[in-house]
Amino acid sequence: MTSTAVSRKPLGRGRIAVHLGCLAALLVMLYPLAWLLATSLKPADEVVASLDLLPGHLEWSNYRTALDGVNDVSVWRLLGNSLLIAGGAVVGNVLSCSLAAYAFARLRFRLRGPLFAFMIATIMLPHHAVLIPQYIIFNQLGLVNTYWPLILPKFLATEAFFVFLIVQFMRGLPRELEEAARIDGCGPFRSFFRVVLPLTRPALITTAIFTFIWTWNDFFTQLIYLFDQDKFTLTLALRSFVDASSTSAFGPMFAMSVIALLPIVLFFLAFQRFLVEGMASSGVKG
């Protein structure tokens, strides 16, 4: 401590400068979010007329208007729809991706090398390359305008990124535990569910969080598959505000935007430590 303090005396000022720079950058970075929160509480006449970030008085009625929803569909309904899709996606991804990952990480089978390479290649595959035929398939099955096209693919491990993430994690687990389980007479299924899966929890949580947030934020897939207002998600309902040219609806519109971001913020606050570390390790190992 003392020796570095002496040898780096001029850095004291440098360190303060770094902190100041970071704080300044943070202010700019967080401005849009502050703006969102402030505007969601501004009365209609203040949105344009006043340049102050902070509202003159807090217009909570914006939130009451927002709760009424869009086109007679209440926000609770929209929120429920969004949660249903995101929840289904989380369950699907965690299940199907961990199953596939276990096979790739631990079991031997023919074509393992080529299939693994194929799986990695699909991480880079643009979604749009398969989008139209997928749409046609779901259309033929009469499943357009239902939630199946949004949830079913997750149960088939189509998001290879997560398969890869879990494979990487499982490879780091000690093999001895599985060997022991096998000597005790556990088959591959029991040793997967009893031994491997519990140890894989960190990777599964990372998968769950990212699946939730990406599905929650997803717009494109919902835009093409859902038509009925009462099947809309929060994201789709917000989209109908996009064309609104008048700023009079700003308050309720951004109140609804805040509501739409709340689940992500809650997820982030609850798991942020986990999330950032999971992200970093998956990225660097990749």
Add this chain to the structure above:
Amino acid sequence: MTTTAIPPEAKRAPAASPRSRTARRREGAAWVFLSPWVLGAIVLTLLPMAVSLYLSFTDYDLFSPPEWVGLRNYTQMFTEDPRYWRSVVTTLTYVVVAVPLQLALALVVALALKGMKRGKAFYRSAFYAPSLLGASMSVALVWRAVFNDGGTVDNLFGTGGWVNKPGWALLAVALLTAWQFGAPMVIFLAGLQQIPAELYEAAAVDGAGTWRQFLSVTVPMLSPVLFFNLVLQTIQAFQVFTPAFAISAGKGGPADSTLVYTMYLYDRGFVASHMGYASAMAWVLLAVIGVVTAVLFRTSRSWVFYASEGDR
């Protein structure tokens, strides 16, 4: 010599030996574990890719059966469709502006946080937050309002709303992407922490200053992570949709200046019901992303440094 090296029981194991039975059972188990993925890979990836390749040579509107038109979609796209080229140029401009800007911000902030003792976890989380929120419709709507006439940017710089000015509107989209630099920053930061301190000490002993250490130690040691981020963000940037859609109120304007590739694909396929044409566009996108990735990998040989290379 060779014959003695092979253990006798492995040389010609009888099919019914307990060992191969377990092996076969384990192979069977592997396919059970894999079955959802295999089904998805065939039904939702391989089959759709083949179908979209076929459709790209047809006229198809979802209602009447596809009609074979040979290469017409492709020739029309390349020679008769100015909006297509417009969307290509728009997307390339966006990629070339947004990705380097985002990665530069990520690297600078990661370097600033690297040596920090206090507050690092806080800054890391705070700078990361936009990466989680930025892809949402909510934030895209904020962006549109902040960059619109009478919005914050207009009031601050007196430039008028960027959203209604060709060129500037796309910059607003790119800034929204750059704003989400937290994800690559976290990866940079993890990469920086894996650089052994001995390398810096050795460089310092050799008389290298801060700048020299950055160029001779940090840059080469970080290059694999930089490469990883570059490939990942470039591939993602080619597929940008939501921010361009929201900032232009779903129209790709002004004057098609934010009509990125995927928006035009959506317009052709799902608004105008030209599924064949849109399929052809999807395959060109796939090919372009493939070529760009291949080029990045090829150039990486000359600038990405793998420390473990000597061991191999």
